[in-house]
Amino acid sequence: MQTNTDSGQPVIEISQVTTSFGDHIVHAGLDLDVRRAEIFALIGGSGSGKSTLLREMILLHRPDSGSIRVLGTDLHGIGDDETLALRRRYGVMFQQGGLFGSLTVAENVGLPLREHTDLPDTLIDEIAALKIAMTGLAPEAGLQYPSELSGGMMKRASLARALALDPELLFLDEPTAGLDPESAAGVDVLVRKLRDMFGLTIVMITHDLDLLWQVADRVAVLAEGKVQGIGSMVELEHMDNPAIRQFFDGPRG
Ligand code: ADP
Ligand code: MG
Secondary structure (H helix, E strand, O other), rough: OOOOOOOOOOOOEEEEEHHHHHEEEEEEEEEEEOOOOOEEEHHHHOHHHHHEEEHHHHHOOOOOOOEEEEEOOOOOOHHHHHHHHOOOOOOEEEOOOOOOOOOEEEEEEEEHHHOOOOOOOOHHHHHHHHHHHOOOOOOHHOOOHHHOHHHHHHHHHHHHHHOOOOEEEEEOOOOOOOHHHHHHHHHHHHHHHHHHHOOEEEEEOOOOHHHHHHHOOOOEEEEOOEEEEOOOOOHHOOOOHHHHHHHHHHOOO
């Protein structure tokens, strides 16, 4: 089991990040830290900049200004070699799954291993099978194509791929969106298991209040380009910021 020797140092440090698209300001000086081995959630209304922030943390988009450090690496001015090295250390489960339709589940899960390692095919197949099992999918699911999977199976297959390279850090964009309550409940258990058994740090975007109450150690509420509050669900529930209250009381966006 992985232990957390350097739990003092944040895994992600975001400081004064600003992002605009044209004259639309999405992040207006945003600060937050994610600690090692915590389950951290980003919440906020539709369009509040959650996915954009995630894209910035995984080097798919650059903020206009401010600083983002991930696993000790400053993303500003990062070179190609450092980018490659960093990408090996985190896994991402995208909102739409992001699996290749022309490949089976096992081939999708093996892809990061083919791209980033020199392991022989037989070993890659074994690792892929292991990751598929870790997410609770049956071994036969490895032979299926994404179009043959239910929503819940698709999420698990996508998670198996995110776990392929044994990441330290896992990003999940809306892991329970579109799932029936039963499949969604399985995701709680899975997320907690990944943290408790493997010491993964997990950053997730979600609107799912059940999931937040079940697994999130800390939650940051985004609105109007800023973090409006950050804390456990119990702490947030007692904050009187209107943007936070809206999340607990009002319709969800
Ligand atoms: P969330 O995930 O919180 O719903 P997003 O980060 O996806 O929000 O989007 C935040 C805002 O930025 C939205 O108004 C969205 O339309 C806009 N936006 C996101 N990506 C782009 C882009 N590539 N070009 C233009 N506008 C974008
Ligand atoms: Mg989004």
